[in-house]
Amino acid sequence: xxxxxxxxxxxxxxxxxxxxxxxxxxxxxxxxxxxxxxxxxxxxxxxxxxxxxxxxxxxxxxxxxxxxxxxxxxxxxxxxxxxxxxxxxxxxxxxxxxxxxxxxxxxxxxxxxxxxxxxxxxxxxxxxxxxxxxxxxxxxxxxxxxxxxxxxxxxxxxxxxxxxxxxxxxxxxxxxxxxxxxxxxxxxxxxxxxxxxxxxxxxxxxxxxxxxxxxxxxxxxxxxxxxxxxxxxxxxxxxxxxxxxxxxxxxxxxxxxxxxxxxxxxxxxxxxxxxxxxxxxxxxxxxxxxxxxxxxxxxxxxxxxxxxxxxxxxxxxxxxxxxxxxxxxxxxxxxxxxxxxxxxxxxxxxxxxxxxxxxxxxxxxxxxxxxxxxxxxxxxxxxxxxxxxxxxxxxxxxxxxxxxxx
Amino acid sequence: xxxxxxxxxxxxxxxxxxxxxxxxxxxxxxxxxxxxxxxxxxxxxxxxxxxxxxxxxxxxxxxxxxxxxxxxxxxxxxxxxxxxxxxxxxxxxxxxxxxxxxxxxxxxxxxxxxxxxxxxxxxxxxxxxxxxxxxxxxxxxxxxxxxxxxxxxxxxxxxxxxxxxxxxxxxxxxxxxxxxxxxxxxxxxxxxxxxxxxxxxxxxxxxxxxxxxxxxxxxxxxxxxxxxxxxxxxxxxxxxxxxxxxxxxxxxxxxxxxxxxxxxxxxxxxxxxxxxxxxxxxxxxxxxxxxxxxxxxxxxxxxxxxxxxxxxxxxxxxxxxxxxxxxxxxxxxxxxxxxxxxxxxxxxxxxxxxxxxxxxxxxxxxxxxxxxxxxxxxxxxxxxxxxxxxxxxxxxxxxxxxxxxx
Numbered sequence: 001x002x003x004x005x006x007x008x009x010x011x012x013x014x015x016x017x018x019x020x021x022x023x024x025x026x027x028x029x030x031x032x033x034x035x036x037x038x039x040x041x042x043x044x045x046x047x048x049x050x051x052x053x054x055x056x057x058x059x060x061x062x063x064x065x066x067x068x069x070x071x072x073x074x075x076x077x078x079x080x081x082x083x084x085x086x087x088x089x090x091x092x093x094x095x096x097x098x099x100x101x102x103x104x105x106x107x108x109x110x111x112x113x114x115x116x117x118x119x120x121x122x123x124x125x126x127x128x129x130x131x132x133x134x135x136x137x138x139x140x141x142x143x144x145x146x147x148x149x150x151x152x153x154x155x156x157x158x159x160x161x162x163x164x165x166x167x168x169x170x171x172x173x174x175x176x177x178x179x180x181x182x183x184x185x186x187x188x189x190x191x192x193x194x195x196x197x198x199x200x201x202x203x204x205x206x207x208x209x210x211x212x213x214x215x216x217x218x219x220x221x222x223x224x225x226x227x228x229x230x231x232x233x234x235x236x237x238x239x240x241x242x243x244x245x246x247x248x249x250x251x252x253x254x255x256x257x258x259x260x261x262x263x264x265x266x267x268x269x270x271x272x273x274x275x276x277x278x279x280x281x282x283x284x285x286x287x288x289x290x291x292x293x294x295x296x297x298x299x300x301x302x303x304x305x306x307x308x309x310x311x312x313x314x315x316x317x318x319x320x321x322x323x324x325x326x327x328x329x330x331x332x333x334x335x336x337x338x339x340x341x342x343x344x345x346x347x348x349x350x351x352x353x354x355x356x357x358x359x360x361x362x363x364x365x366x367x368x369x370x371x372x373x374x375x376x377x378x379x380x381x382x383x384x385x386x387x388x389x390x391x392x393x394x395x396x397x398x399x400x401x402x403x404x405x406x
Numbered sequence: 407x408x409x410x411x412x413x414x415x416x417x418x419x420x421x422x423x424x425x426x427x428x429x430x431x432x433x434x435x436x437x438x439x440x441x442x443x444x445x446x447x448x449x450x451x452x453x454x455x456x457x458x459x460x461x462x463x464x465x466x467x468x469x470x471x472x473x474x475x476x477x478x479x480x481x482x483x484x485x486x487x488x489x490x491x492x493x494x495x496x497x498x499x500x501x502x503x504x505x506x507x508x509x510x511x512x513x514x515x516x517x518x519x520x521x522x523x524x525x526x527x528x529x530x531x532x533x534x535x536x537x538x539x540x541x542x543x544x545x546x547x548x549x550x551x552x553x554x555x556x557x558x559x560x561x562x563x564x565x566x567x568x569x570x571x572x573x574x575x576x577x578x579x580x581x582x583x584x585x586x587x588x589x590x591x592x593x594x595x596x597x598x599x600x601x602x603x604x605x606x607x608x609x610x611x612x613x614x615x616x617x618x619x620x621x622x623x624x625x626x627x628x629x630x631x632x633x634x635x636x637x638x639x640x641x642x643x644x645x646x647x648x649x650x651x652x653x654x655x656x657x658x659x660x661x662x663x664x665x666x667x668x669x670x671x672x673x674x675x676x677x678x679x680x681x682x683x684x685x686x687x688x689x690x691x692x693x694x695x696x697x698x699x700x701x702x703x704x705x706x707x708x709x710x711x712x713x714x715x716x717x718x719x720x721x722x723x724x725x726x727x728x729x730x731x732x733x734x735x736x737x738x739x740x741x742x743x744x745x746x747x748x749x750x751x752x753x754x755x756x757x758x759x760x761x762x763x764x765x766x767x768x769x770x771x772x773x774x775x776x777x778x779x780x781x782x783x784x785x786x787x788x789x790x791x792x793x794x795x796x797x798x799x800x801x802x803x804x805x806x807x808x809x810x811x812x
Contacts, residue, residue, distance in 0.1 A: 200625065202624075202625065202725065204723040204725070206723075211688065212686045212687045212688050213686055213687030214686065214687070216686065218608075218708070218710040218712065218736050218738065219606065219608065219738065219804070220804075220805075220806045221806055222703075222708035222710045222736075222738050223692055223697075223702035223703060223706060223708040223738070224679070224691055224692055224699070224702050224703065224806055225686065225688055225691075225692060226688070226690060226691070226692045226693070227692065227710060227711055229711040229713070229714045230642075230646070230711055233639050233642045233643055233711065233714070234643060234647075234648040236636075236639045236643075237639055237640060237642075237643035238648075240636070241640075242640040242644075273630070280618045280619055280620065280622065280631065281618045281619030281620070281729075282617065282618050282631055282632070283762070284632060285630055285631075285632070286629055286630055286631060286632045286633065287632070291629075293630070296629035296630050297629060297630065300629060302624070302628035302629040304624040304628045304633060304725075304727050305633055305635040305636055305639065305716075305717065305728070306624065306717050306718050306723065306724055306725060306726050306727070306728070307635070307716065307717030307718035307719050307724070307726070307728065308635045308639070308714055308715070308716055308717065308731070309714070309715050309716075309719040310711075310713065310714055310715075311711065311712050311713030311714065311734070312712050312713035312734055313713050313715040313732070313734075316768070317610040317612075317712065317734055317736065317768050317769065318712055318713070318734070319608065319610070319710075319712060319736055320712050320713070321710050321712070322711070322712070322713065323687075325714070326719070328717070328718055328719075328723055328724070330624050330628075330723065330725055332624065332625065332628050332629070356689070362722070362723050363723065398625070398626075399626075
């Protein structure tokens with residue numbers, strides 16, 4: 001970073017520091033206006049407020065209609081030769097109910113113990129409003145931004161983003177960027193800032209076994225009628241060994257090995273698993289036992305049985321021979337696995353090992369992983385250091401600690 | 407059988423034939439008196455009726471008290487050098503409810519389509535009353551019986567015979583016999599009379615896995631926290647191969663091979679499995695595929711999963727990682743396996759393969775099998791032929807067809 005740029009940043013930080021009270025007051029005012037996507041409440045008002053505010057900064061801003069709630073889309077143009085950064089956030093919030101559990105009213109943000117308490121402050125208004133204020137401060141002090149900036153604020157994140165895929169496809173040209181930053185999480189549970197480079201994907205499926213038109217009596221038909229639960233037990237056992245090795249042919253073929261940069265980032269992560277294990281009552285980690293902790297979460301697919309149900313489940317014993325059973329499973333995908341590839345591998349495995357078991361593919365989400373060798377990594381890290389005065393932790397992929405935030 | 411004996415039997419059959427109307431009327435009168443063990447209704451009256459009737463035949467008869475309902479025990483003494491036959495039956499019946507499903511009142515037996523309809527006629531009053539009438543006819547015509555006879559009529563069979571084991575232990579001397587005949591079933595579904603030489607035993611148990619104090623999210627802890635359902639799947643898969651071979655060490659060691667006599671008896675049995683399979687919607691028999699039908703039911707233990715439940719079982723998918731799961735299983739025992747031997751083998755298997763899974767033994771029943779090479783076999787067969795004019799089928803052990811009776 002050149003001297004001029006560094007000096008400019010100092011001026012901007014000084015400008016921001018001088019206005020922190022004002023910024024907090026404006027954030028609180030913003031958070032007084034609920035946009036509750038699940039209740040279709042306040043959407044037009046808040047999206048309109050944002051468009052006005054962003055247009056006031058000189059950005060080209062509009063609320064773009066979708067089949068659901070509008071997307072607030074704003075653009076600052078630094079020049080076609082300049083890099084483009086897209087900042088994603090969402091202006092909708094969760095419903096505040098049950099109201100009786102709030103110590104202060106959800107839409108009258110209150111400062112208590114050095115924190116602002118109110119609906120949406122931590123998810124996601126605090127984050128994207130800070131970005132808007134940063135853009136404002138930069139523009140006021142320097143008269144320009146050093147790159148093109150696209151700001152995309154969704155109004156349906158809290159109801160599962162049902163229209164964002166369509167929106168991105170339709171408006172791909174307006175969304176093209178060199179870097180996408182999503183500031184919609186928390187810090188690492190250690191308290192350190194965190195840059196997350198990827199998430200695991202998921203593919204869910206059901207296995208349904210039916211061995212007859214009705215249950216039978218084990219004393220009369222044991223050894224004669226096939227047992228639907230046994231069929232699933234043997235099929236599942238053919239998919240993963242007791243030692244934890246997934247044995248579905250081809251499933252893990254696309255998996256990329258961790259890079260040296262990723263390994264180095266992992267080596268910096270605190271291992272608070274012993275505390276978690278104690279809290280969760282675990283006496284051992286899952287097989288395979290010799291796999292390093294973060295490798296389990298970032299570099300290997302998992303095959304989880306979410307549920308398996310068949311036959312009698314009441315008190316005592318019942319000599320039933322079950323004719324049907326269902327297993328629900330999910331596979332966590334790491335780069336470069338894909339939902340389609342995994343679905344094909346599982347389908348072929350079931351067809352080979354238990355062709356009479358019905359394979360029912362369900363929802364899926366692709367995994368993502370941004371290369372930590374990207375030149376943008378240094379920019380991001382430097383931004384965090386400049387803003388917070390501390391080196392961030394970096395996760396190649398999401399780890400268990402995120403459970404404390406989501 | 408000597409000529410004198412044959413001639414005597416002819417006389418007895420002639421006597422019986424001449425009194426068939428009278429016998430049916432007396433059976434119907436007997437069946438008008440309910441002894442409903444589950445409702446503690448009519449027990450004293452019916453057991454008293456039986457004692458009076460048997461004493462009237464010259465037998466030494468009494469209602470022997472137990473901790474529950476009394477046992478009717480009667481003895482005819484032919485002489486200490488003569489063989490002793492014990493006939494078992496039960497005078498209690500099932501409750502008749504729901505009453506609205508009866509075409510004629512349950513305790514007003516009615517003849518319809520050549521059958522007597524009423525509660526207890528087929529289970530078990532018809533059978534033991536026929537035996538009592540046979541004793542009566544034999545005594546009237548010949549003045550004596552050719553063997554000692556013990557008649558044991560239980561009053562708690564329909565509530566699971568809770569006191570018969572104690573009773574047999576306490577009164578072993580009075581119950582000592584060369585042959586025990588239980589006439590408490592039906593004919594074979596082919597319509598042929600049936601002599602059953604044994605039943606499979608059973609041992610039930612639960613397997614309980616707990617891998618943590620609470621369920622987790624598969625996206626956060628997949629690959630980290632052990633999965634209780636996977637633990638049971640792998641443990642169960644270690645107990646039986648997909649090819650149907652039970653792999654619990656020592657379990658089948660005591661099993662006796664079928665004798666030539668048993669093989670010959672089996673060869674006479676009709677194989678109505680294709681019809682059953684169609685009715686029950688089966689497309690294949692259980693593994694192992696090359697095992698002959700009746701061998702499955704009589705000469706090999708089975709390991710049935712009665713139920714397996716863990717994790718999510720509702721609609722759609724849920725990315726849960728289950729911390730607990732329970733499997734309920736039963737093992738069918740063939741001679742000369744024992745409940746104790748099987749319990750030990752399963753306990754040792756679980757300890758070896760999954761020491762953290764809880765093994766919870768439950769109820770058991772020993773298997774039984776009377777040798778078909780016993781000299782009594784010819785006597786029994788001849789009795790059926792003499793009484794019914796047709797050769798009975800013989801089962802070394804109970805088969806699936808009994809499901810149609812019980």
